[in-house]
Amino acid sequence: MKKIILTLVFASAMTTLSAQTENVESASTGTEFNKWSVELAGGVNKPQRPMSSGYFTSTPSPYVVDLGVRYMFNNKFGLKADFGYNSFEGKNNSADFDTKYYRVDLQGVANLGRIMNFETWTNTLGLLGHAGFGLAQLEDQNSSWKDRMGNFMAGVTGQIKLSNRIALTGDFTTILNATQDRAFDAVSNSGTRGFGGIIFNGTVGLTVYLGKNEKHADWVIDHEGKFDAIDARFMAIENKMLDSDKDGVADYLDEELSTPAGAMVDTKGRSIDKNNNNVPDETEAFIIKNYGSTTNNSPLLTNNELITSLINGGYVAVYFDFNKSTPTNVSTEGIDFMLTYLRNNPTASIDIVGHADEVGRSAYNDKLSNARANNVKNTLVKANVDASRLNVIAAGEDTSVDIDSENARRLVRRVTFRVK
Missing domain, CATH: 2.40.160.20 (Porin)
Incomplete structure (x- = not known):
């Protein structure tokens, strides 16, 4: 048995x-x-x-x-x-x-x-x-x-x-x-x-x-x-409804992710600029009120000290998609703004500072930030700005934001400017 x-x-x-x-x-x-x-x-x-x-x-x-x-x-x-x-x-x-x-x-x-x-x-x-x-x-x-x-x-x-x-x-x-x-x-x-x-x-x-x-x-x-x-679907909806720049337009519809909080924007999240001078109307109204002259029709073009502080403060920037050295379509306005500034100030020269996010190897990100800055420089040179007025700086990785946040990383894939 x-x-x-x-x-x-x-x-x-x-x-x-x-x-x-x-x-x-x-x-x-x-x-x-x-x-x-x-x-x-x-x-x-x-x-x-x-x-x-x-x-x-x-x-x-x-x-x-x-x-x-x-x-x-x-x-x-x-x-x-x-x-x-x-x-x-x-x-x-x-x-x-x-x-x-x-x-x-x-x-x-x-x-x-x-x-x-x-x-x-x-x-x-x-x-x-x-x-x-x-x-x-x-x-x-x-x-x-x-x-x-x-x-x-x-x-x-x-x-x-x-x-x-x-x-x-x-x-x-x-x-x-x-x-x-x-x-x-x-x-x-x-x-x-x-x-x-x-x-x-x-x-x-x-x-x-x-x-x-x-x-x-x-x-x-x-x-x-x-x-x-169901949880995954809710999470996807929540991610789509994030509004990183607090302008009232969800990120998946927002074409300008760096709009200041509370700024007036259109349905695509772009700053309203009715006079097409590359300065959001709300920012311009504040500047005119506090620094402009009621008798001056173009205070932004005459107050070079104010414009210089805005540029050096990073308010004028050019943004890039992930792993790209070509500016996004909506951010080319930053290049147009700098071109106008350089034409109105023929003795001024600028640093063009390239940045990258932390994703990838540091050596590669250094090259990418340099390529972005050179791309902006070449665009200005083709617009008849003397190359001697343009100095390229590769700043490499920007570690000031959370590396795990895609929305935050978008803000540091950029080129900024410094007036000298």
């Missing part, structure tokens, strides 16, 4: 391990999960009855070994085939005896952790319930006597998830034997042919999850995949 049980368990385990762990998607969970697992545990036992007078074991007594293979139909219910071994020996003042108990069982499994919504308070603790029928054999190691019987077993298994592949388990199981002829000590008759034999097993072990998906059914939550998809 022992050889037959061992052969059946080994064949079942090998078949399971070689089975293809295909992708499974549950209608209730909405996500793919693994179905197969292998369980190995060991611990102690206590045969309750029948025991002959003067024969007993320790409480508890070693040893118990349990090997199981489990298949989950979904995240709540499955089947388990397992093989168990118990050793019974006389202890303390008991008469000497040595018997071994072998069993093989097929059990239904219920994931009580999912049924009772453990996920509302923990993501690492689980609970399984299991029950089923099987065959067993009790052997006396001091004789050739063997007793074959049927059994019914039920138990609960606590789980602690160590990773998506391994869980630590603790199990308590009760086994009822039917048609047991002898007591567990193999001395006297059992006295009953019904479910008279009782064994309590307590074990600690590991469950190893098989499959190529991220999670096993034990830890998959109902509608988890659907909720993840």
Whole structure:
């Protein structure tokens, strides 16, 4: 009988391990999960009855070994085939005896952790319930006597998830034997042919999850995949609705991401400049009010000190897309502004300062910032500005913004100017 049980368990385990762990998607969970697992545990036992007078074991007594293979139909219910071994020996003042108990069982499994919504308070603790029928054999190691019987077993298994592949388990199981002829000590008759034999097993072990998906059914939550998809959509919408420059126009519609907060802009986020002098009307109105002359029709063209401070303060800039040395279409207005300034101030010369964000190697970003500055210089030279008035400076990486923020990095992919 022992050889037959061992052969059946080994064949079942090998078949399971070689089975293809295909992708499974549950209608209730909405996500793919693994179905197969292998369980190995060991611990102690206590045969309750029948025991002959003067024969007993320790409480508890070693040893118990349990090997199981489990298949989950979904995240709540499955089947388990397992093989168990118990050793019974006389202890303390008991008469000497040595018997071994072998069993093989097929059990239904219920994931009580999912049924009772453990996920509302923990993501690492689980609970399984299991029950089923099987065959067993009790052997006396001091004789050739063997007793074959049927059994019914039920138990609960606590789980602690160590990773998506391994869980630590603790199990308590009760086994009822039917048609047991002898007591567990193999001395006297059992006295009953019904479910008279009782064994309590307590074990600690590991469950190893098989499959190529991220999670096993034990830890998959109902509608988890659907909720993840919804969260991803909400996140995408939130990212699109970001307004980095606080001008009231979402970034995905904004063609001018560096507009000062509160500035008047059009529907595309561009500063309003009705007189086309490359200075936003709101900024110009403030300058005229505070620095201009009510009798001067063009205060911005005559107040060179103010214009110089604006240029040197970085208010005039040319912006670039990621890994590009050609200005964006909307930022060429900065070049036009500098061209107007240089034509109105023929003795002035400027530094053209190129910048890059921190993404990539520093050496490459130095070259990129230099290429951006030279691109702006060449544009001014082609507009008949003497090259001797233009000095290129490669400032390299600008580390003043968060490297993980794409919107912030856009602000430092630029060329600025300094009047000398």
